[in-house]
Amino acid sequence: MPVQTKGPNNQKQHQTGYIYTNVDETFQPLQVLSTDGKVIDEANMPALSDDQLRELMRRMVFTRIWDQRAIALNRQGRLGFYAPVAGQEASMIGSEFALNKEDFILPGYRDIPQLVWHGMPLYQAFLYSRGHQHGGQLPQDVNVLMPQIIIGAQIVEAAGVALGYKLRNEKRVAITYTGDGGSSQGDFYEGLNFAGAYQAPAIFVVQNNRFAISVPLEKQTKAETIAQKAVAAGIPGVQVDGMDVLAVYKAVKDAADRGRNGEGATLIECLTYRFGPHTLAGDDPTRYRTKEQESEWEQKDPLTRFRKYLESKKLWSEEDETQVIEEAKQAVAEAIKQADETPAMTVSGLIDSMFETLPESLKEQKAWFEGV
Numbered sequence: 001m002p003v004q005t006k007g008p009n010n011q012k013q014h015q016t017g018y019i020y021t022n023v024d025e026t027f028q029p030l031q032v033l034s035t036d037g038k039v040i041d042e043a044n045m046p047a048l049s050d051d052q053l054r055e056l057m058r059r060m061v062f063t064r065i066w067d068q069r070a071i072a073l074n075r076q077g078r079l080g081f082y083a084p085v086a087g088q089e090a091s092m093i094g095s096e097f098a099l100n101k102e103d104f105i106l107p108g109y110r111d112i113p114q115l116v117w118h119g120m121p122l123y124q125a126f127l128y129s130r131g132h133q134h135g136g137q138l139p140q141d142v143n144v145l146m147p148q149i150i151i152g153a154q155i156v157e158a159a160g161v162a163l164g165y166k167l168r169n170e171k172r173v174a175i176t177y178t179g180d181g182g183s184s185q186g187d188f189y190e191g192l193n194f195a196g197a198y199q200a201p202a203i204f205v206v207q208n209n210r211f212a213i214s215v216p217l218e219k220q221t222k223a224e225t226i227a228q229k230a231v232a233a234g235i236p237g238v239q240v241d242g243m244d245v246l247a248v249y250k251a252v253k254d255a256a257d258r259g260r261n262g263e264g265a266t267l268i269e270c271l272t273y274r275f276g277p278h279t280l281a282g283d284d285p286t287r288y289r290t291k292e293q294e295s296e297w298e299q300k301d302p303l304t305r306f307r308k309y310l311e312s313k314k315l316w317s318e319e320d321e322t323q324v325i326e327e328a329k330q331a332v333a334e335a336i337k338q339a340d341e342t343p344a345m346t347v348s349g350l351i352d353s354m355f356e357t358l359p360e361s362l363k364e365q366k367a368w369f370e371g372v
Contacts, residue, residue, distance in 0.1 A: 027225045029271055030251055031241040035300050037308025046250045054315055056097055056245055058324050060089040060303050063113045065328035066122075070129075073336060074280045079129045083110040084276035087243075090302035091207050091270040092177075093117065094248030098256060099175065102143060104161050106154040106176040109147040110207075110274075114177070118144055122331060123338035132345055133353055152178055152185030155204060159195040162202035162265065173259040175203040175252070181212025183229065184220045192267060196233035201259030203252060204267045207242060209274045214288040230267035242270030243300040246309075273297035 034040050048056075067086050073079045085092065088110070096105070096114040105111075105118055112125050119142035128135030128146065136146045148154035158176035165172045182188055183206050195202040206226050210217050223229060230237025236258070240251045248270060255266035275298065277283035310316035347369045351362050358366070 027227045027237065027239045029239045029241045030247045031244055032246040032250065033244050033305055033309055035243075035305055037305050037312060039309070041247075044247070044250050046246055046253060048246075048249070050313075050315055052097075053310060053313075054320075056093060056249070057303075057306055057310055057316055057320075059093045059097070059117060060245065060306065061321060061324045062328040062331075063089050063093060064303060065325050066113075066332055069329065069332040070126075071276070071280065073126075073332075074129075078336065078340075079126060080131055081109070081279065081281065082129055083112075083279045084274060085110060085113055087273045087275040087297065087301070088207055088209065089113070090245035090306070091205070091242040091248050091272045094245040095175065095177075095205055095252040095268075095270075098249045098252035100172070100256075101141075102170075102172050103256070104158075104165075104172065104174045105144045106158045106161065106174060107144065107147045108151075108154060108178050108182065109149055109279075110179070111147060111177045115142075115144050115147075118142065120144060122335035123342070126336055126339040127342060130339070132339075132342065133350055134342055134345075137353070152182040152187035152191075154178065155182065155185075155191035156187045156194070157191075158202050158204065159191045159198075159200055159265075162195060162200035162259070163198050166198070166200055166262075171260045173201040173203055173256050175205060175256075177205045177207060179212060180206060180208040180210065180217050180220060180226060181215065182206065183208075183226050184212065189229075189233075192230065192233035192235065192265070195265035196235045199262065199264035201262075202265040203255045203259065204265065205252070206267070206269045207272050208269050209272050211274075211278070211285075211288065213278045213283065214285075216288070225269060227267060227269040233265075233267070235265045235267060237267045237269070239269045239271065242272030243297075243302045243305065245302055245306050273300070 030044060032039060032041050032044050039045060064086060067084055070079060070082055071084060074082045092111065092113045096117050105114055107114055116122055116125055120138055124135050154176045155178060158174045161174040192204060208217065208226055212220060225239050227237035227239040238251050241247045251268050255268060258266060277285050307316060348366050351366045354362065
């Protein structure tokens, strides 16, 4: 029977036989920038050029504006399902920026920014939101799956894609995303266990935004961190400040390098927060979140933090920000126009897209629909 004791600095330890592990000490969040934009961990500062730092900021500002416009479009009835992303830009943009174009992304339904920055055309993201089949007909060189609606199912898929890369001796990794709620699913443990057993080059990112829709993390698990769940799978686990884009980039870059070098999978827990509702399908976060909690996390806004850092290095200005805001507004306007001009779906067209050569049963159904 495990026994809790007190270790150095009065921290909790868990004793089982002769094995001791100190969870609080082992899984301290990786953080490069303080909330006021100052470097507090030079040793983990990623090797990024000034242009790359500016590009990270450009992408986060663009994504924040795109998110605002998408919410407005949804309320106008011009988009369908949409899950807001404000607050999670650092974990999304920082992680994708650490990948190669050849790497494969298996997203959850909030992870549209990663897909777009990996090559998915923005207008197709809008078509996906509308349920249009062309939203999922991506260019051949865009290495992504469409967002998984089943919570956690993409984690098992990522383990399989990663194993395929290993068997082919390809220096590629598969990265997948879920929220803290996804870590409560059986698929989460199955995927981690499989990747650990076969040393598959998979990266499992849990964007811990504190709530699985409305259920707080404390009611989902008694574990002190999600990162520590990697121990049972025999893979490294890292907890990172998910509001710090440089820390997220560093964690994912290291995990990707390990995967390419044949060192297997990594679990990364990003401590982050969604400022808006879970989705725009009727969720009201004021029913389960306090104003004090929201205010606390708003002080950690990833854009504000990184902006202060870049300004201190003379790499970002108000003019730069204004330019990106206008760029994002124009891009969204053009993308929604292209989505509007895309021919409407038909039943026959949907059937035609299902197989390269239609089986007889679908040919019969297509003929029936066309004859109605």
